[in-house]
Amino acid sequence: MLAKTTRINFLFDFYHELLTPKQQKYMQMYYLEDLSLSEISELFSVSRQAVYDNIKRTEAMLESYEDKLLLYDKFRQRAEIIGKLEDCSESPVIKSLLQQLKELD
Numbered sequence: 001m002l003a004k005t006t007r008i009n010f011l012f013d014f015y016h017e018l019l020t021p022k023q024q025k026y027m028q029m030y031y032l033e034d035l036s037l038s039e040i041s042e043l044f045s046v047s048r049q050a051v052y053d054n055i056k057r058t059e060a061m062l063e064s065y066e067d068k069l070l071l072y073d074k075f076r077q078r079a080e081i082i083g084k085l086e087d088c089s090e091s092p093v094i095k096s097l098l099q100q101l102k103e104l105d
Contacts, residue, residue, distance in 0.1 A: 005031060007072075011062040014071040023058045030055055074104050 012027050019027070029035040029043075030051075037055075041048045066072050081097050088094050 008059060008062065010072050010075070011066055014075070015062050015065045015069075018065060019058060019061070023054065023061075026051060026054050027058055078104055 008027075009031055012031060016024055016027070026040060029040050030037070035043075037048045037051045040051045044051070078101060081101050085094055085097050088097070
């Protein structure tokens with residue numbers, strides 16, 4: 001569950017501007033503020049099921065955006081390469097890794 005939450009948080013960071021204000025608020029409250037479905041439903045005067053459905057649809061939208069745009073995947077790849085660079089000394093390996101970084105963008 002923690003891995004899913006972390007992934008959704010990253011996807012939300014990358015794609016939140018593509019969501020409606022309501023979707024943004026529900027996701028922020030549920031994933032970032034750790035409110036329960038019941039707490040969110042009370043705040044918005046809607047059913048718990050309505051909040052659940054909205055969050056599940058939004059999660060699917062975020063995954064769909066990632067499937068098409070790959071921003072999170074490229075971010076992870078860059079972070080991995082940068083980590084390797086930090087572990088290396090000045091060498092041809094560094095030049096190769098830098099080239100890989102350039103190709104991602």
